[in-house]
Amino acid sequence: MKLLTLNTHSLEEKAMRVKQVEFVKAIAALDPDVIALQEVNQTFAADDMQEPSARPGVPFREDNHAYMLHQLMKQQGLRYEMVWLPVKTGYSRYDEGLAFFTKKKILEVRSTLLSQQDDYDDFRTRRSLEVKTEDGWFVNVHMGWWNDALEPFAGQWKKLAKALPQNEPVYVLGDFNADAQVRGEGYDLVRASGFFDLYEEAQAKDDGMTVVQEIDGWREGDHPKKMRIDHLFSSRPVAVASCRTVFNGINEPVISDHFGLMAIVNPVE
Template sequence: MKLLTLNCHSWQEENQLEKISILAHDIAEKSYDVIALQEVSQLIESETMSGFVKKDNFALVLLDELERLGITGYRLVWDFAHIGYDVFEEGVAILTKHDIVEEHRFFISKSHDQSYWKTRKIVGATISYNGRPLTFYSCHLGWWQDEEEPFKFQVDSLMEQITAESPAFLMGDFNNNAHVRGEGYDYLLSKGLFDTYDLAGKRDEGVTVEGEIAGWDENKVDLRIDLVLASEKFEVTSSKVIFNGENKPVVSDHYGVEVVIEGLSI
């Protein structure tokens, strides 16, 4: 099974359509089973296409680009968490080429006010993979030091709401550096989660953010904040950073993470 997670920084990038094309070509090449995307935005004023997904929804534009490449069959689960930059509905998404048994949408922040930029929402999809149910969540959490929206509260809320009926994968931007001890990353692992990076037979340095980005305005160090966590141990072949300028061109202010997992067949 091949997984990809990426904070897209959508519609904030220069040459955005070119970068969507780079992402689409990689998906066409790798044929990921599940893709988790964060900062998946659409203009508030855009035309609604289906449900509450609008014409310029980043994930919908990506699917259109995939279709131009002859790739069809990916299913989309999306919801918006909060208003971004006054003009966007910013959310999270799951794309999968497998049948979706159940969709999941829930808040994990204290705030449920979608006009407030710190409001956080999760989307998930339970899929049937080789006859086995597996659940994947696209996660975009807050910061360890935030007193208004404590990271611990968000993690506790997340863990209370994930389905216990199938193995779960939590994929996304957790906004807590895995290189720092005693803070958010260790708190995640204290919940019984396993980092696929640690389980991987092959892995690189894992750095997904370099320098200053939104939310890390004074950052001077390399960060590993984009993660693929699992509710149980799996045989992980590899964990690699992608879209970092070495493994594919840069497409966002975050790099992506691609994970290959074996041993999921029944």
């Protein structure tokens, strides 16, 4: 099973239509089974498509990044199920959310409010997007920061960990805003909760760095120039053949301010 996560920075990127085509072309070659995307946006100004919305009061709009990717996938003969969840307002002009694409049928969809508040107009609001297939639960997150005085990472993770299924395989994918190189903060908290880092478990891997430049939320303070803040975690031990960054300008083009991360895993019997 191949798992891929990417913070797309969608619609904030220049030439996004070109990058959407490049993304789908790369997906055809990479052939992931589950794709988790963060910062999946649509503009307030775009036309309402009259499609069922995952959140009351937030219509599904024509420039929705997930929808546009899905249409391109269909044109290339790629068969994925898609679900998109709007979480909050982004940059004062977007509905910003999370998206999953899965090869296998989605059996159930749910979401957990991770932040203390549920204010759609506040950038600190955080939710998970959770889907179930025959392979288990897959959880998509875009977490807050460890030192946020109002909505710290620790509180969000504890709410999520409490809500996750205990008797089924769970994979948590996404932008954690938690650098694996920093001790005593978000990354260590996730590991201490019993989750396995698929990058660390991998037999073959690259440096794993998913952010190599300043980005929003990391423009001030003392932090490494290169960070591993996008992660793939499993609630159970798994055999990981490989884990590497994707869309890093080497094997695939750079299409976001983050690189993606992909792992090839097999459950341990």
